[in-house]
Amino acid sequence: MESKKLTLNYLLLIFIAVAVVVQVFILNKHSTMGDQLSLINQKINGAETDNNYMSQKIASLSAMTVIADEAKQYGLTTPSSVLSLAGSLPLAANLRL
């Protein structure tokens, strides 16, 4: 009974020692991974800058003055008279069938 208790104590001590070593190892590894976080942050910043640039470009290309100039280049002109396709109701709609 006494020797069993002693073995359990040894096992517990070994477990604690291993856990401490693992903790030190992990903490040590994590402590030196800051450069990777910096790298990820740099990539995020880069992506944000690209995204910002693209949305700026899209907004510029869809500006009214740009569209109007393009339309002019393609020969589109303002209609001189308004043609309405939604005038009076068609005859069939008035039959009240």
Next chain:
Amino acid sequence: MTRRINLIFILFLLFFCAILVKLFFLQVISFEGLAGLAEKQRSALIPIPASRGRIFAADGSPLVINQKTYGIYLEPKNLADKEKVIETLAKELGIPTATIAAKLNTSALWLPIAHQVDEETMTEVKTDKLKGVGFMDESTRYYPESSMAAQLLGFVGKNTSGESQGYFGLEGYYDQQLRGRDGSILEERDPLGNPILTADRQTIPAENGRDLKLYLDKTIQFIAEKYLQKGIQDYGAKGGTVTIMDPKTGGILAMVSFPSYDPAHFGKYREDLYKNPIVSSSYEPGSTFKVLVMSSAINEGKIKSDSIINEEGPVEIGGYTINTWNQKYHGKITATQVLDYSSNVGMVNIEKKLDHDTLLRYIENFGFGQPTGVDLQEETSPDLRAKNKWYEIDYATASFGQGIAVTPLQMIHAVSTIANRGKLMEPHVVKEIDLPDGSTISISPKVVRQVFKPEVASILTEMMVSAVDNGETRVIKPAGFRIAGKTGTAQIPIAGHYDSQKTISSFVGFAPVENPAFVMLVTLAEPTSSPWGSETAAPIFFNIARDLFSYLGISPSS
């Protein structure tokens, strides 16, 4: 021997005491200072700047967004080759060498050299790898539509503390909503400057500014800007404005004024251009005001549209003579014809039927003498004269829109009641405020008051249609459409008298009358080709209206 041992013991004791004293000094007396120094060495506070809210048109297209730019600074103590740095920066940033050299003649540790530098220039400077030159992230406003609606949007400048602040227009009015709140990260760093992941890290997230979504339709704005610019050139005017409003909601669909400025380079323009004249400048509305006095008289039951009004000759009031604008008199005419002929004499006679107190009450009910409540920073309202300072002649001239000052927005605001069955709506530029968490605050249309009965609005609408169809503008109105409108030509008061050569011509109206989609006011300042509203402001109004019918899919009614 014992003596030597004692001496050494005493010496050791003294050293020990000295170490104790030093330790006491370091650990107790200097504790706070040294702890702070240590904290400073290993901790870094990284600011997270909040992104300023964007501004979008009604269709969701951006009017104002943020552009990433950079600030460039120098650390004089770290400069390896001072001359080379000055020369390179001067060349790449376009700053005179003397300016940079002068800045370096101080004992400062940190010197900002340039702000709002674009990505390309920053990369160029960075590739030079100059020691002692640093970069920081900045943000600046970008306007995809260039100077469109500049005076409505306002601009972002720096306040006395060097912080970004919105000025004028929406940027000024919604500055607190747009600016957001900066955040920060407090973290420990290793000697290489990389964060230590296992150490404490405190993050206060930045709260980005709120986005604004406007009633403004950029196509309508573009159309209005195009025709106003052309009109100012064609009629040799000093400037002009166009305001287009949705009468049912009070939403501003377009707001244009010229001369204007480029908000991206506001510093290059005169300061007096920053204020939006539609909400901050006053003018005498002239004949456009007649429709409001007419609606008051009809609502009070004093006249009907077919009531006979005397226009047999000039009217004498308080020693002054009031004539018609063209010195023509038609004898007995109907109230509708008073608007058709734009008769000053007819209006004076109508005002006589409406007692003075009632006229003043209606003027106030239409919103004159007080700000409209529009969400633009620089809105002002010309004061109405105190009641005891109104003389007979003042009531008479007010009936045809002279001697009373209003802002263009107050004028369109009041006329929109006719297009909205007598209801006065609070004008608004912003329709929605979008929060960073994805939720939205909708700004509901607000009815200020019912100024007159809905049936009076219908009568006035028909009278205004008649004024367009039978008045001076009948030959230029778009065929097939029923448009309600009224011209206005007001002389400009200068040093206590009116200058007959200088006028503000205007046209106010709405269409289609069956279900008004827009109410529009055009004003032109001092047109030189003709002083009359019917020959200057009205053609601009109809040109814009013609394009709006096509754009909004409004069919001709006949």
